[in-house]
Amino acid sequence: MYNIKFSEVTERLKEVLNTKSEDDLARSLEITAQAFLSFKKQNEIPSELLVRFCLLNQVSIDWLIKGEQEKTSDYVSIPIYNAKIFSEEKAKEPEHAAGFMAFKNDWLMSEFGANKAKLYLFHVKDDSMEPTLKNGDVVIVDKKNNVLDRDGLYLLRTEGAAAFIKRVQRLPGGSLHLLCDNATYKPIEAKTAQIENGDIVIVGRVVWSGKRL
Structure with a gap:
């Protein structure tokens, strides 16, 4: 699957989780802290991780990736x-x-x-x-x-x-x-x-x- 720019979604992830901790972000994506740092260094993140996060947290994928539409989905x-x-x-x-x-x-x-x-x-x-x-x-x-x-x-x-x-x-x-x-x-x-x-x-x-x- 295509990759999404890391820097474009992490701020919205922090908003959803109400945290500034990168460890919290890694846990929410069900990845290790080391993997999180690797994505941060590459400035990209696999889209399947974001799909899984949105499914489990009822967050609009369009909002998370692009900032479009409402944050939560009906x-x-x-x-x-x-x-x-x-x-x-x-x-x-x-x-x-x-x-x-x-x-x-x-x-x-x-x-x-x-x-x-x-x-x-x-x-x-x-x-x-x-x-x-x-x-x-x-x-x-x-x-x-x-x-x-x-x-x-x-x-x-x-x-x-x-x-x-x-x-x-x-x-x-x-x-x-x-x-x-x-x-x-x-x-x-x-x-x-x-x-x-x-x-x-x-x-x-x-x-x-x-x-x-």
Whole structure:
């Protein structure tokens, strides 16, 4: 991604954070103090760092980079990831997103509260969960809910395979059913031990697909 002049954004970052400390700025960008000093010396900063900051702090990217528009935004951009990216464990970085979708900040706050910074969008690419989820649907995944504490729809991944959505049903004795809502697909039998040892990773719970789930 293209780079933004370091000197043009740091003053606005200080305004948002109400600080003059470069250590605070480095922490807000989730980089080391050494990396911050390196960007300062080069007088440029990678734009993906600013995108991530704006997503997490509800700051307008146009305002941060150019000083244009309002500082805060009525909308929050949530990154969209595909199954392959999730399988490669890159989905925690916005620069690996396939795109972004804007949601009203007020709606996200009412539906998900302070968890909205922990939300992903996932693009459904098969018919295994029809009629609940159709091929081409975009769903919201709450990555904070990555513990199997209830039955429901979860985004899962296994080593070497693309991420997938299944309806997880807990059974006595530590067994699990990974179910497809489409009856033409057979259920998968699994064990909670496979989650505990990392063979199956819970990326997060599917919480919205045009309606609350």
